[in-house]
Amino acid sequence: MKKGKRIYLAGDSTVQTYETKDIPQAGWGQYIAKYFGQEVEFVNHAIGGRSSKTFVTEGRLDAVLNMLQGLDYLLIQMGHNDAAADKPERWTDAFTTYKEYLKKYINGARNRGAVPVLITPVATLHFKNGTFVNDFPDYCQAMTQVAKEERVELIDLMNSSLRFYSSLGYEKAAQLFMGSINGTDWTHFTESGANQIARLVALGVKELESGISSYVKAERSVIDY
Incomplete structure (x- = not known):
């Protein structure tokens, strides 16, 4: 039986649900449900290595759209x-093709009676001159433009x-990433890191005051870290 709300996730490796063999690597999509009431069901279609473009060209977006029903939600984190300019099959230009592909998600969801929500790319652990750095400024700006246009x-x-990493400081923020285990990967999250990012996403939903905001159980003052 369908629950009160069903929320679909479209995204990359920072969002996807990993298998037991991949522990401790995790994506925030694995933990997002814990910050919502039981009447909300999450369906995670995020998968590693996909861009807004390849998620479409591989037929993954169509597969999600075919499942959407009226009043479902589609959360989209791509960027x-x-x-990846060195991988032309993935790469999109931030202010042209990236925006065009994002609009495919938006229009597809709306055509099914569902509600799309855009999510800017989550920050990697890039620390320079005492500051955590946004590695994808153009894509964040382009997504913000799409949100306003549509x-x-x-x-x-x-x-x-970025604000959360800054509040922790570099040493604690580093523990959120797989690089704290393998020394190299400052993009993907440990289970603890994915859990914290899921909390941030939930708080973001709560701040939207949308049709699913009332289902959020996350509190800004509570950090399970």
């Missing part, structure tokens, strides 16, 4: 792999994650 709700996960 990391769109910036009148779509936007969760600015880039800025909220």
